[in-house]
Amino acid sequence: MNTYIRTLKIFTRLLSGLFVLSGFTFSGPEKDISIHVKPVFGKQDLLLDKKTYITANHDTISVSKLRFYISGIKILFRDNSVYTENNSYHLIDAEEEQSLRIKLTQVPQKEIAGLHFNIGVDSLASVSGALDGDLDPVKGMYWAWNSGYINAKLEGKDLTKGIEENEFEFHIGGYLPPYQSIRQVHLTTTKEEITPAEIIVIADVEAWFSYISLKKTNRIVIPGAEAVKMADDYTKMFRLEN
Amino acid sequence: MKTKLKALCIALCAPLLIFCTGFFLSSFSEEPKAEIKFVVPKGWPKPVYDFSKNPVTPEGFALGKKLFFDPLLSKDSSTSCSTCHLQFTNYTHVDHALSHGINGLKGTRNTLSIMNLAWSKTFMWDGGVNNLEVQPLAPITSPVEMDNTLENIVLKLKRSTSYQKKFQKAFGDNTEITGQRVLKALAQFMVSIQTFNSKYDHMMRKEKGAEFTEQEKNGLKLFRQHCESCHKEPLFTNNDYEYNGLEPDQKLKDGGRIKITHNKSDSLKFKVPSLRNIEVSYPYMHDGRFRNLEMMLFHYTNGIAKSEFLSSKLSKPITMDEQDKKDLIAFLKTLTDDRFLHDKRFYYSAD
Structure with missing residues (x-):
C-alpha cells in the first residue's frame, strides 16, 4: 500500500514537472535583461576630455559631452514576435555610468533577430509640456526658445593648432516638418542566440565624426537642414557588439 | 404726475442699488483667499491647454x-x-x-x-x-x-x-x-x-447697466471693419502670425517667425497679440516702438511699409478720419478689465 502511494506521489510530481516544462515551452520564460550602451571611439572606450582623437577628416579633437535619447525600444525575435518596451524614453549620457544601462523587464527568452530603437524623442512628447524622468527639462536636453527636445548632443574641442575658437557643439533636434530629426536605428544580429542577459550596443563617435569636418562646420544648434543631415549620419554610429 | 413717478422710482431703487454695489465691492475686498477656478466664459471657444x-x-x-x-x-x-x-x-x-x-x-x-x-x-x-x-x-x-x-x-x-x-x-x-x-x-x-470682465464683456453678455456710448458703438463698428480679421473676438487674436507692415528695425534685425520655421514666407511675421487691456499695456508692437494708441493707429492708416510679406488682410489701405480714430480708441478702452488688474488673489503674498 505504502509503495503504491509513494509511486503515485512520484508520478504526480513528474506530471506536474512536465506540466511546468510544457508551460515554459508554450509561452517562453521571461527575464529581466539590460541594454548596455558603450560609447567608444574606434576600438577604444570613449574617454571624455582626457584623450585626444584624430578623426577620419584629420581633425584633432577631444570630446567633452555625448548625450542622446534612445526611445521606442523593440526586440525582434526570429519567430517574428516583438518585445516592445512601454513608455520607452532613456537619456544616455557618456558621463553618467548608470545611464548607460537600460533595464528591460520580462523579456521573452527566445532566439533574437535584432534590436530597434529611435534616436530622439517623438513629436507627441515634444508638444506635451513639462514631462518627468529622463524627459524632465531639468536634464538640459530641452530647447527653451524653440520648444522640443535636443535628440543628441556632442560637444568638445578642436585641438588643431592655430584655432582660437576651438569648441565644437552639435545639438541636434527638431520635431516639426520638414526638419524632423528623430531617427530609427535597426540593428540585426547574425549570431544564433537566445536573449542574452545583456545586449551591448556600441555607439562609435569615430563613425559619427567620419561625417564631420570641423573646418567646414563646428556648430549646429538649431533645427534645420544641417541638423536633419547630421541625424541621418549619426544613426550609423550604432552597432551590436559581437 | 410723471416726475412724481420717476422720483418714487429713484427713491425705491437707489437704496437697492447702494446695497448691491456695497455687496459687490465687499465681495472683492474680502477675498484674497478666494477660490481659484478656471472659467470658460460663455461663448468662448474650448481652451487649448490640457x-x-x-x-x-x-x-x-x-x-x-x-x-x-x-x-x-x-x-x-x-x-x-x-x-x-x-x-x-x-x-x-x-x-x-x-x-x-x-x-x-x-x-x-x-x-x-x-x-x-x-x-x-x-x-x-x-x-x-x-x-x-x-x-x-x-x-x-x-x-x-x-x-x-x-x-x-x-x-x-x-x-x-x-x-x-x-x-x-x-x-x-x-x-x-x-x-x-x-x-x-x-x-x-x-x-x-x-x-473676461471688461465693459466690452459686460456688453456682450447683455448685463444690466452695461451700455456703450455712441462713440464706443462707432468704435466697435470700425473695429469690426478694420481690425477684427486679425484681432478676433472674444480673445482679440486669431492666434496666428502676421506681418503688419512695420518697417524692420535696422539695429534689431528681427525676422520674427522665420527664425522658428525657416520658411521664407514667415519673414517679418509676429504673433497677433490680444488687445485685451491694451489701454494699460503700452508701448505697442513686438519692439515697443509706439508709445500710445494714437501712434499705433497712425501706423495702420499711414505707416504700412510695402512688402511682399505684408499680411493680405492689410492689402487694402485703411482710411479713418480723426474722429473715427478717437472712436476706435474709445472702444479699445472698453477692453480694460479693472477687476482683473486689481484682483487681490493675484497679489504678492509673503507666505
Missing part, C-alpha cells in the same frame, strides 16, 4: 504664484517673472519698449502680456514655444532675462524647507521637487490669469 494632466488646485496655484514672484528663479536672485509681468499693467513691462532683465541687460523684444493663455496654441512673439508649461524655460535661460537653468532652480528650491512643504501640498506627500513640478506649478498660476 487641464487633465495638470488640474489647477488652490495649493498648486499658491505655489505657482510664489515661484512667479520669486527672484530665486534668476541666476543672481535679482529678477523674477513679476519683474517684467506686472498685474496692474496687464502682466507686461509697461513703459519699456524692450524689456530688461538680469544685470540691467536689455532684450530684443517687448514683453508680451500674460492673460487668457489657456487659449494660446503657441507662445512668444515668434511662436517658438509650443506649450504653456515649457514657456518659462525661455526667460529662465535667456542670458538677458534670468540667465539660469531649470536644474539650478531645482537645486536652490530643494534647499528650502518651506518650498519642500509647498511642493508636497501641491503634488502630494513624499513629493520630490523636480523640473516638471516647477513648470506645472507655474502653469497652474499662469493659466489662472484670466480676463
Whole structure:
C-alpha cells in the first residue's frame, strides 16, 4: 500500500514537472535583461576630455559631452514576435555610468533577430509640456526658445593648432516638418542566440565624426537642414557588439 | 404726475442699488483667499491647454504664484517673472519698449502680456514655444532675462524647507521637487490669469447697466471693419502670425517667425497679440516702438511699409478720419478689465 502511494506521489510530481516544462515551452520564460550602451571611439572606450582623437577628416579633437535619447525600444525575435518596451524614453549620457544601462523587464527568452530603437524623442512628447524622468527639462536636453527636445548632443574641442575658437557643439533636434530629426536605428544580429542577459550596443563617435569636418562646420544648434543631415549620419554610429 | 413717478422710482431703487454695489465691492475686498477656478466664459471657444494632466488646485496655484514672484528663479536672485509681468499693467513691462532683465541687460523684444493663455496654441512673439508649461524655460535661460537653468532652480528650491512643504501640498506627500513640478506649478498660476470682465464683456453678455456710448458703438463698428480679421473676438487674436507692415528695425534685425520655421514666407511675421487691456499695456508692437494708441493707429492708416510679406488682410489701405480714430480708441478702452488688474488673489503674498 505504502509503495503504491509513494509511486503515485512520484508520478504526480513528474506530471506536474512536465506540466511546468510544457508551460515554459508554450509561452517562453521571461527575464529581466539590460541594454548596455558603450560609447567608444574606434576600438577604444570613449574617454571624455582626457584623450585626444584624430578623426577620419584629420581633425584633432577631444570630446567633452555625448548625450542622446534612445526611445521606442523593440526586440525582434526570429519567430517574428516583438518585445516592445512601454513608455520607452532613456537619456544616455557618456558621463553618467548608470545611464548607460537600460533595464528591460520580462523579456521573452527566445532566439533574437535584432534590436530597434529611435534616436530622439517623438513629436507627441515634444508638444506635451513639462514631462518627468529622463524627459524632465531639468536634464538640459530641452530647447527653451524653440520648444522640443535636443535628440543628441556632442560637444568638445578642436585641438588643431592655430584655432582660437576651438569648441565644437552639435545639438541636434527638431520635431516639426520638414526638419524632423528623430531617427530609427535597426540593428540585426547574425549570431544564433537566445536573449542574452545583456545586449551591448556600441555607439562609435569615430563613425559619427567620419561625417564631420570641423573646418567646414563646428556648430549646429538649431533645427534645420544641417541638423536633419547630421541625424541621418549619426544613426550609423550604432552597432551590436559581437 | 410723471416726475412724481420717476422720483418714487429713484427713491425705491437707489437704496437697492447702494446695497448691491456695497455687496459687490465687499465681495472683492474680502477675498484674497478666494477660490481659484478656471472659467470658460460663455461663448468662448474650448481652451487649448490640457487641464487633465495638470488640474489647477488652490495649493498648486499658491505655489505657482510664489515661484512667479520669486527672484530665486534668476541666476543672481535679482529678477523674477513679476519683474517684467506686472498685474496692474496687464502682466507686461509697461513703459519699456524692450524689456530688461538680469544685470540691467536689455532684450530684443517687448514683453508680451500674460492673460487668457489657456487659449494660446503657441507662445512668444515668434511662436517658438509650443506649450504653456515649457514657456518659462525661455526667460529662465535667456542670458538677458534670468540667465539660469531649470536644474539650478531645482537645486536652490530643494534647499528650502518651506518650498519642500509647498511642493508636497501641491503634488502630494513624499513629493520630490523636480523640473516638471516647477513648470506645472507655474502653469497652474499662469493659466489662472484670466480676463473676461471688461465693459466690452459686460456688453456682450447683455448685463444690466452695461451700455456703450455712441462713440464706443462707432468704435466697435470700425473695429469690426478694420481690425477684427486679425484681432478676433472674444480673445482679440486669431492666434496666428502676421506681418503688419512695420518697417524692420535696422539695429534689431528681427525676422520674427522665420527664425522658428525657416520658411521664407514667415519673414517679418509676429504673433497677433490680444488687445485685451491694451489701454494699460503700452508701448505697442513686438519692439515697443509706439508709445500710445494714437501712434499705433497712425501706423495702420499711414505707416504700412510695402512688402511682399505684408499680411493680405492689410492689402487694402485703411482710411479713418480723426474722429473715427478717437472712436476706435474709445472702444479699445472698453477692453480694460479693472477687476482683473486689481484682483487681490493675484497679489504678492509673503507666505
